[in-house]
Amino acid sequence: METLDRIDYVPAMTSSVPQLFDKTLRRNFLARVAATRPPFFAQTLAAEIESRLALILRDFKTTLICGPAAGEVRQHLAELPRLGRIMTAAPVREPGIDFVFDDEVVPLAPDSFDCIISLFTLNSINDVPGSLAQFRSALKPDGLFLAALFAGRTLNELRDAWLTAEAEITGGASLRVAPFADLRDLGSLMQRAGFALPAVDIDMTIVRYRDSLSLMYEIKALGLQHALSERARKPVTASLLARAASLYDERYSDADGRVRATIETAWLIGWAPHASQQQPLRPGSAKARLADALKTDEIKLKRD
Numbered sequence: 137m138e139t140l141d142r143i144d145y146v147p148a149m150t151s152s153v154p155q156l157f158d159k160t161l162r163r164n165f166l167a168r169v170a171a172t173r174p175p176f177f178a179q180t181l182a183a184e185i186e187s188r189l190a191l192i193l194r195d196f197k198t199t200l201i202c203g204p205a206a207g208e209v210r211q212h213l214a215e216l217p218r219l220g221r222i223m224t225a226a227p228v229r230e231p232g233i234d235f236v237f238d239d240e241v242v243p244l245a246p247d248s249f250d251c252i253i254s255l256f257t258l259n260s261i262n263d264v265p266g267s268l269a270q271f272r273s274a275l276k277p278d279g280l281f282l283a284a285l286f287a288g289r290t291l292n293e294l295r296d297a298w299l300t301a302e303a304e305i306t307g308g309a310s311l312r313v314a315p316f317a318d319l320r321d322l323g324s325l326m327q328r329a330g331f332a333l334p335a336v337d338i339d340m341t342i343v344r345y346r347d348s349l350s351l352m353y354e355i356k357a358l359g360l361q362h363a364l365s366e367r368a369r370k371p372v373t374a375s376l377l378a379r380a381a382s383l384y385d386e387r388y389s390d391a392d393g394r395v396r397a398t399i400e401t402a403w404l405i406g407w408a409p410h411a412s413q414q415q416p417l418r419p420g421s422a423k424a425r426l427a428d429a430l431k432t433d434e435i436k437l438k439r440d
Contacts, residue, residue: 182212203255207232244274268329275408287402297384314362331406348384
């Protein structure tokens with residue numbers, strides 16, 4: 137493990153994978169807020185990690201936490217001995233980060249960690265299957281991978297307001313909110329990357345703000361603006377921003393005047409394969425009939 141004490145930024149290699157995201161822009165967003173990110177972000181993530189690990193009856197000797205605010209998350213989890221020695225990584229230099237590398241080029245030797253926790257590093261990378269496969273390789277046999285990423289209907293309200301406002305003012309539309317992963321795809325991506333016993337669940341939260349501009353300010357303060365390569369290059373005009381904010385506040389406000397924002401967080405869990413893990417039974421190997429267990433009659437289907 138001594139070789140992992142410090143690694144500087146490792147750039148992405150050229151790839152045939154479509155470059156949907158501008159990785160330089162994404163790093164710039166994260167670097168600007170590295171020292172000023174609101175503390176609730178790390179606090180919320182640490183609490184969620186702790187609650188999910190409580191369901192896993194395993195202790196780990198070495199753990200890697202990677203993603204924005206990983207150093208702060210480690211501070212909150214420092215008194216959780218079951219994670220063992222915790223190291224941290226992020227796409228940019230931040231307080232409390234041990235090493236910095238590109239999410240799609242993971243410079244970790246095979247079998248390096250017992251547990252890897254990825255926090256919103258998979259949202260804006262171009263090669264999600266490749267990144268998952270590299271994390272799986274870095275796990276020791278029977279090691280745990282736990283990841284959080286935004287999914288599905290996250291910020292649907294903001295996307296709707298921007299698209300409508302731009303269509304009204306310019307007659308066209310461009311993506312101001314990046315698309316998020318579909319729950320149905322995530323499980324298959326985990327299997328494709330070689331994880332055993334993969335599982336995915338969604339945590340949906342409705343967050344309320346004073347107004348839509350407060351929501352937009354918070355996204356920027358977290359460094360989580362979209363960084364799509366095919367983004368609009370013209371600066372947002374004051375009239376466009378005002379119309380988008382007005383539409384949001386009109387359509388998605390509650391009786392008290394505060395507005396709603398939908399956040400769907402997908403939590404992925406998988407294990408590096410190991411002989412001790414449960415294995416699916418061979419088809420036809422069952423020794424008891426389901427009909428007997430249900431105390432009912434078996435109805436056999438006609439064969440074509």
